Amino acid sequence: MLMQQLVNGILLGSTYALIAIGYTLVFGVLHLVHLAHGEVFMIGAFVGLQVVLWTGAGGPIAVVAALASCALLGVLIHLLAIKPILSRKGHFLAPMISTIGVGIVLQELATRRFGGEQHGFPSRMESVTWHFGSLTLSSVQAVILGISVVLMLALHLFVTRSRIGMAMRATAESAVISHTLGIRTDRIILLTFAIASALGGAAGVLVGMSYNAISPFMGVEMGIKGMAAMLLGGLGNIYGAMLGGLIIGIVEVFSVAYLASSYRDAFAFVIMIVVLLVRPKGIFGSVHHVEG
């Protein structure tokens, strides 16, 4: 029972982690909370649904489609709604308000295209269930977990091993100095938006597959959880976001199983606030990101 809950928690947490990584990547390079990221996640889910409906392809193809289209969406959001503001001397929260506007637009467009109700997600996959002792794991769950792990591993290798990944970390450390040293920070920021949004879009398809229900309003709640996970791990730290996502997923599943299911959405935030009181910078947070 305990092990089963832990597996369920890790499954849920891995999608939170993917979303939180997106928030934290963007925060790292721009010190901006991208409040439309939850809606990018939602668009990813609908792109996946559309691809499955049109081509009859399976989950992995839908994930690839969502990755690609959300990467493009993220770049567009940066170019149209964030970059023009950054180039002017405004209030430091102005870009954040702008992303709220983007979120409203994306939500409205999805509602107009698909309607406000929930949609099922045809999984087109033979659902096999494996039993390991008392532990059960369905093939859908295995695919979800596999894709999340592969994506996070790929990101880890990218930021630690590749030159562009290093440039990305350098830009997050200090955009000005990186620029002086010859890193094209403009391109790095675009790339960061592409990667962050792609991961969010992939998470959308994964959540669609696991709950078999998506709606244009799913982005708000997921976005809030993703932000909590990012904060828990420490702003701007991708490993913190992964850990934060897992913690929030596990806490949520355990609170449903052992405490009161109707409070499931509150426990995650209680944990977040408690951690912040003990460690105001989050688990892996560093000092230089604290300044708002």
Place this chain on the structure above:
Amino acid sequence: MHLDPYVESVLIFTGINVVMAISLYLPVSAGLLSLGQGGFMAIGAFASAYLTTALATPFAPALLAGGALAGLVGLLVGFPALRIKGIYLIILTMGFGEIVRVLFLNLEPTGGASGLSGIAPHTTLPVVAAAAGLALAFCWQLRDSRIGWALNAVREDELAAETVGINLTRTKLSVFSLGAFIAGIGGGLYAHFTMFIDPAQFGFQRSAEIFIMVLLGGMGNFLGAALGAVVFTLLPELLRGLQDWRMTFFGTALVVMMIVRPWGLIGARR
């Protein structure tokens, strides 16, 4: 004089939103950003509505009691605010707003998820105008007072403010709690106008709206916050002609406004 009911309801919503914008402007003027004002609004709304419906309390004491309860909770939430700044505080207060929403979803006396209905329509235009006027007059008085200067000092540089003898703890806690109190009053006014409230009305969306109003107007100025509230309330109404495209246009307008005037409508460039 008889106003068109539609115009009257728009004016009342404008007044309530001005009160809500001031509730966020006050903590913001000391550098405390909150994305959880919807939570304080919910506390004031449910507490005052419960008092007038279930306990038949008169409107004025119920309204004040709702505000006081929100202010008290604000005092508790304010403690973490002493250590946490900027983006961290924004997300922490957002978490607080979610916790409040979930608590009210599960709270039986206030109807749980189905909410409270049959609230008497005590909130009339003069009542709202008086509340908004009081809030604005308070900010006007505060502006050039010792406390107002102290708030500015805390926002600009906490360390410097402390060295000139400003009590950081007391200043921050009291202004955060005062903002929560005003948000609670706004919630009570809202409840006694719509006559029906449920927890979903006070979620993240509401907190974000209040946040937008203050930033839209310009954060350094209470008149900016009030103007932001007015624009935020009237714009969607003026866009009714666009029908289904209304919110899409509104979202786009928000982006465009931030590009054109990233320091707010009447805020100062900094």
